Amino acid sequence: xxxxxxxxxxxxxxxxxxxxxxxxxASYGDxxxxxxxxxxxxxxxxxxxxxxxxxxxxxxxxxDGIADVTDKAKDTASKQKNMVAEKVSGIAAAMEKIGSExxxxxxxxxxxxxxxxxxxxRKFSEDIKDRDLGQIAEMAEDFGRKQPLAFLGxxxxxxxxxxxxxxxxxxxxxxxNAPVSPQAGAFGAATSSSAYPSSGSVxxxxxxxx
Numbered sequence: 001x002x003x004x005x006x007x008x009x010x011x012x013x014x015x016x017x018x019x020x021x022x023x024x025x026a027s028y029g030d031x032x033x034x035x036x037x038x039x040x041x042x043x044x045x046x047x048x049x050x051x052x053x054x055x056x057x058x059x060x061x062x063x064d065g066i067a068d069v070t071d072k073a074k075d076t077a078s079k080q081k082n083m084v085a086e087k088v089s090g091i092a093a094a095m096e097k098i099g100s101e102x103x104x105x106x107x108x109x110x111x112x113x114x115x116x117x118x119x120x121x122r123k124f125s126e127d128i129k130d131r132d133l134g135q136i137a138e139m140a141e142d143f144g145r146k147q148p149l150a151f152l153g154x155x156x157x158x159x160x161x162x163x164x165x166x167x168x169x170x171x172x173x174x175x176x177n178a179p180v181s182p183q184a185g186a187f188g189a190a191t192s193s194s195a196y197p198s199s200g201s202v203x204x205x206x207x208x209x210x
Contacts, residue, residue, distance in 0.1 A: 084136055088125035092118045113149075120150050 095118035103111025124143050128136045143150070 080133060082129070084133075085125050085129045088121060088128065092122035092125055095121065117147075117150050120147050124150075 095114055099111045099114030099116075099118055101111070102108070102114060105111070124139070124147075128139055131139065
């Protein structure tokens with residue numbers, strides 16, 4: 001082996017040793033990176049999971065709140081629609097009562113008309129039961145087109161009832177404050193003097209004894 005060959009062999013040995021060292025360093029670096037990666041990514045993963053959990057919690061609370069509000073709104077709407085039906089039924093009952101009174105008096109025609117209107121309104125009150133407010137509004141509009149006298153009758157009957165009440169009140173007030181007529185006063189005075197004579201008057205019995 002010549003000196004050149006020996007020199008080339010040394011260079012080859014040195015190159016292979018350098019390559020082996022480089023591979024070991026790279027492998028060591030990868031191992032260190034692998035070991036460091038979980039610890040460096042752990043806080044980010046924890047934050048992401050926490051944010052996801054918080055979002056799920058907020059969504060659940062929002063859904064629960066919406067469900068609660070929806071239930072309360074449905075309950076309120078149910079009470080309101082039943083209240084409307086009860087009010088309309090009460091108007092029908094009042095109109096029927098007034099119609100009966102008018103029918104028995106000197107306004108029989110108006111009384112019969114009022115009772116007929118009360119029947120229509122009572123039927124309408126039964127139809128709107130268990131309906132939502134939108135449906136009630138549509139049905140009321142349709143009822144007004146088909147039964148216009150029913151709506152006019154409510155105002156008319158209210159006016160008649162008010163007139164009858166005022167007339168009756170005026171009659172009672174006039175009777176209590178009516179002045180006494182001269183004939184009634186004279187009759188009352190004569191009756192009083194004959195029944196209870198004064199001490200200075202002379203009766204027929206006194207003249208007889210005298």
